[in-house]
Amino acid sequence: MAKENQFVEQIADINADFPQWYTDVVLKTKLVDYGPVKGTMVIRPYGYAIWESIQSELNTRFKKQGVENAYFPLLIPMSYFTKEAEHVEGFAPEVAVVTVAGGETLAEPLAIRPTSETIIGTMCGKWIQSYRDLPMKVNQWCNVMRWEKTTRPFLRTSEFLWQEGHTVHASSEEAQEETLQMLEVYKEFAENCLAIPVMTGRKTEKEKFAGAIATYTMEAMMRDGKSLQAGTSHYMGQNFATAFDIQFLDNDGAHKTAYTTSWGVSTRLIGAIIMTHGDERGLVLPPVVAPIQCVIVPIAARKGGVVEACEALKAELEGAGIRVTLDNSDNSPGWKFNEWEMKGVPVRIELGPRDIEAGKMLCARRDTLEKTELPLAGAADSVKALLKTVQKDMLEAARKRRDERIVYADDMAGILAGVEAGNFVKAGWCGCRECEDKIKEQTAATARVYAEGESAETCAVCGKKAEHVLVYARAY
């Protein structure tokens, strides 16, 4: 019981105080620390390693789609933002601006990019002349800055890391297809790499990106039932191409304006991983992106042969491409178990004199806490298989948790009750802005995404004929 209490002191109870649990977990597992400037965070090695895995997985997928990586400048002339009316209106309040440099006031203030449509649009306008230059698909990994008032590590910070892909196309159809294609890439990545089930679809006019014709999103349900926008893909139509003069000479000899898209995911995905899979003991990381996939804890390490056996096992697993750590620290085994569980390592192997004598190892899964004895012979294959199983089971478990919390409502009271219970609520919508606003006012929930392919009789707010079904949830 005393031990139980000691454990509870480490991190807040996930069920009683989810926000505190989140803060405790990100700090205590050393994923992040706060920066000195409000709203900034330091991504520590353990957190950054997750980001590197995300980058690696996504780069492979982007390249398959014919996207090339590039880098555009951090500073953007303020005047660029004013070229697209909706865009400037949407971003102006949160843009940080450099006004002094080299000891002098600048003739034109420079925005620290909150997103790069304006500068990439400008450059594409310069580079594209012919239909032969299309499609053009570039992506950049970079930092962006948005001066947010309320911030939380990974979920919303003043500065964050992301990738932003930008594509330019000759036709509307092709650009729209690209938008949906990239959304599909994100979904496949989220489910297979992060083990996060996502709902994909279109955003309402109210919720779409400033300057877009259509915004598509992937929404994930967090442990507390709130929704997290985990990635977006925007179809810009000719809005930005017109503003930044992206024109090309088509094969029919006519000058035409291009069509553009943009799509992005950020370090917020790390927050999504934490809040989708975490439990009362801390992090639960999906094997594909876990910085450490397997930790070996020696038992009675001073007894003859234990350290040697652990090192041999480590070498074998490493040789098989498994990211493995041997914990040779002086802490007690029990301390190590709890520590590595808090850090979310998918598989733990306990190896002591008894095991070595019997030619076995004790494998503990982080996701189910299940322990199995496996033969030491062929350890690499069996650990690999176990990691695969954990990855798959984590997705299924998350999907089950989410699906149990998707409910339907046909009036405002139903939506309110639904979201208060921590559900995603599907409800009919007439399509008007007033009804959407009313739901936000009365329930604090927003329309996350269109529930595509579903229909309802009436709008849950006004009772008129429903044109669509929306998914409502409280969101991060």
Place this chain on the structure above:
RNA sequence: UGAGGCGUAGCGCAGCUUGGUAGCGCGUUUGGUUAGGGACCAAAAGGUCGUGGGUUCAAGUCCCGUCGCCUCAACCA
């Protein structure tokens, strides 16, 4: 922007009502004993009490100012 709360050792806190030697737990360092779910013993290091001023023989404590952070609300691709 509105309301409330908090700044004392690396972290978490007590001390303030009623002014009088700067405390506790965890962590850290050293040595030893331990080891299959957060071990134990012994010793040690670590502080301009957020900051500026005032009252006083004397301020962590009382008074005034100021800065920062947190929570809730509002705002927010």
